[in-house]
Amino acid sequence: MEEEGELVELDDLIKTKLYDAQGSRVGHLHDLAIDLEAERPLVTHLGAHLEWTDQVGGIELVRPVEDIVLLIPWSEISGEDDEGLHLSSIHPNFPAASTKGKMLARRDLLNKQMVDEEGSRLQRVDNVLLEKVGRALYLVGIEVSMGWLPASATMEKLLARLHKRHGAKPELNLIPWEAIARVDEDQVVIAV
Amino acid sequence: MANNERRNLIMFLSVLGPGIITAMVDNDAGGIATYSIAGARYGYRTLWILVFTAIALAIIQEMNVRMGMVTGKGLAALIRERFSLRLTALVMLALLIANFANTMSEFAGIAASLQLFGITKYISVPIIGAGIWWLVVKGTYKRVEKIFLIASLVYISYFLAAVLAHPNWGAVGKGVAIPSMSFNASFIVIMVTLIGTTIAPWMQFYQQAAIVDKGLDLSAYEYERLDTFVGAGLMTLVAMFIIIACGAAFFNNPSVGATTINTADQAARALAPIAGKNASYLFGIGLFVASAFAGSILPLSTAYTVCEAFGWESGVDHSFREAPRFYMLYTGFIVGGGLLMLIPRIPLISVMFISQTMNGVLLPVVLICMLLICNDREIMGDYVNKEAFNTVSWVIVLGVIALTLALVFTSIFPIGG
Numbered sequence: 001m002e003e004e005g006e007l008v009e010l011d012d013l014i015k016t017k018l019y020d021a022q023g024s025r026v027g028h029l030h031d032l033a034i035d036l037e038a039e040r041p042l043v044t045h046l047g048a049h050l051e052w053t054d055q056v057g058g059i060e061l062v063r064p065v066e067d068i069v070l071l072i073p074w075s076e077i078s079g080e081d082d083e084g085l086h087l088s089s090i091h092p093n094f095p096a097a098s099t100k101g102k103m104l105a106r107r108d109l110l111n112k113q114m115v116d117e118e119g120s121r122l123q124r125v126d127n128v129l130l131e132k133v134g135r136a137l138y139l140v141g142i143e144v145s146m147g148w149l150p151a152s153a154t155m156e157k158l159l160a161r162l163h164k165r166h167g168a169k170p171e172l173n174l175i176p177w178e179a180i181a182r183v184d185e186d187q188v189v190i191a192v
Numbered sequence: 193m194a195n196n197e198r199r200n201l202i203m204f205l206s207v208l209g210p211g212i213i214t215a216m217v218d219n220d221a222g223g224i225a226t227y228s229i230a231g232a233r234y235g236y237r238t239l240w241i242l243v244f245t246a247i248a249l250a251i252i253q254e255m256n257v258r259m260g261m262v263t264g265k266g267l268a269a270l271i272r273e274r275f276s277l278r279l280t281a282l283v284m285l286a287l288l289i290a291n292f293a294n295t296m297s298e299f300a301g302i303a304a305s306l307q308l309f310g311i312t313k314y315i316s317v318p319i320i321g322a323g324i325w326w327l328v329v330k331g332t333y334k335r336v337e338k339i340f341l342i343a344s345l346v347y348i349s350y351f352l353a354a355v356l357a358h359p360n361w362g363a364v365g366k367g368v369a370i371p372s373m374s375f376n377a378s379f380i381v382i383m384v385t386l387i388g389t390t391i392a393p394w395m396q397f398y399q400q401a402a403i404v405d406k407g408l409d410l411s412a413y414e415y416e417r418l419d420t421f422v423g424a425g426l427m428t429l430v431a432m433f434i435i436i437a438c439g440a441a442f443f444n445n446p447s448v449g450a451t452t453i454n455t456a457d458q459a460a461r462a463l464a465p466i467a468g469k470n471a472s473y474l475f476g477i478g479l480f481v482a483s484a485f486a487g488s489i490l491p492l493s494t495a496y497t498v499c500e501a502f503g504w505e506s507g508v509d510h511s512f513r514e515a516p517r518f519y520m521l522y523t524g525f526i527v528g529g530g531l532l533m534l535i536p537r538i539p540l541i542s543v544m545f546i547s548q549t550m551n552g553v554l555l556p557v558v559l560i561c562m563l564l565i566c567n568d569r570e571i572m573g574d575y576v577n578k579e580a581f582n583t584v585s586w587v588i589v590l591g592v593i594a595l596t597l598a599l600v601f602t603s604i605f606p607i608g609g
Contacts, residue, residue, distance in 0.1 A: 121499075121505040121506075123502060123504065
C-alpha cells in the first residue's frame, strides 16, 4: 500500500531559506524541477536562488554574479528544520544541473493559463499541490481556486467530472496530474 | 521610394488604433472638467504642464506596446505570472472600484451634456447605455475599433470651440513654451490634478490588451509606437484646446466667476453668452462623445483585464455562453453605472473622489510592476529597457507616482480652493 504523506502547496515552499553545510544562509528556494517519467511525478531538483556565486557546476566564473538561480539535485538536501533547508555542500561548490527538458513547477505551471483541448480558456493555475513522503516530494496536481475566489461554473463542472474519473478528494479544488494532457510553453492543457 | 512610403502608410493605418483610442478616451468627462477648471482659473498658464505630461504618457505607453508585442500577453497576465495571485487580486479589486466609479462619472458626463440640448437624464442614460452595450456586444472588435477611431474626430469640436472663444494666440504660445508657476496651494493642486487625470492605470491595461487582441507583433513595433506617440500628441492638443477655450472665455472675465466653473457642463453653459451658442454646443457635443466613448471603453477594458488576470474566456468575438464572466462584467458595469447615475442627488463628488483615490493608490503599483517586467530579461529578452531609457523611465515614473500620491493627499486633506 502506498504511504500517505503530507500535502504541501508550492506557494508555501517558495522562499524557503537555504543553508549550506557550514550553516551559512546562501539564498532561497525559487522553483522545483519535476521528473515526469518516474512512476509518480517526482521532484528531482530544487531551483536555488543564490544571493551570489562565483562557481557554476564546478566551473569558476570570471567574476562573482548576484541573484542567480541554479538547479541543484534534491538529493543535496541533508536536512530541514524551522529555519529552512540545509544543503550538504559548502557554498559555492554546489552541483548544478541543466534545465533542458525539465518541467519546472513555478516557471511552467504556477499562474499559467489553463485551456481545454479545444483551446478554450478555463482559469489560471492558482497553486501546485505536492505530497511529501519522507524527504521525497511528489507532484499531485494543480489547484484552481481559493476560498474567497470561487471557481467558475464551467470549472466546477470540470472538477466534478475529473474527481469522478480520477477519484481525487472532492474537498480540494484539484486537477489531478493524470488529467493534464500536456504543458505547453504558455499554457496547461486539461484533458476533459 | 514612393512605393515604400505608400507601404509604410498602409502599415501604419493597419496598426492604427490602440494608441490613439487609449489616449483619446483619456480626455473623458473627468479630464474635460479638470482642463475646464484649469483654463477658467489660470488662463493659459498651465499649458506647458501638458507638454511634460504628453512626454511622460508617451514613455509609459511605449513600454506597454513593447510588452504586448514581445510577450503576446496583456499586462494583467504578466503581473500575474511575474508576481503573484495575491498582488494580482488586490490590483484587480482596486481597478474594479476605480473603473466603476469612473464609469459612473462618464454616465454623469452623458447626462450633463445631453441636458444642454434639453434631454433629461432619465431618457439619455438608458438609451445611450443600451447603445454602447449593443455596439460592443453585437460588433466585432475591428468594427468597434473603427467606430471609436471615427468618434475621435469629434474632438475637433474643442478646437472649434477654442477658435470661437477668440483667444490671444500670442499668449497661448507663451503659455505652451514658457513654464510658469505659482507657488500657491491651489495652483499646485491643479498642476497635480492635470497629471493625475492624464495618466490613469486603466490605460496601461487597455492599450496592451488591445495590441494583443489585434495580434500585433514586433514587426509592427515602429508603427504601433508611432500610433502611441500620435495618440499622446493628439490627446494633449485636445486638452490644450479645452484649456484655451475656457481660458479665453472665463479667465479674468468679471462677468464669469472663474471659481464657479467646477464641471465640464458648467463650462459649456457659461461659454454661450461669451463665445456664442455654437461654441457652447460644440463643447457639449465634445463632452457627450468623450463620455460615451469612455463609458464604453472603461467597462470593456475592465472586463478584458479581470478575465485575463484570472484566466477566464474573454473577447467580443466570443458568445455569451463561451465567455459569460466577460459579458457579465461588461454588462454589470454599464447597467450598474447607468442605474446609479439615475438616483436623484447622487453624490458625484464622492464618486470622483473614490475613483481618484483608487487610481492614485493603484498607479504606483502598476507602474513599478511595468518597470520591473520591462527590466526582466526572462520575459522581455533583448527588448528590456535600455539603460538611458530606463533611467528616464524611472525618473518619470517616480515623478508621476509622487504627484499622484500628492493628488490623493490633497483630495483627503484639501489645502486651498
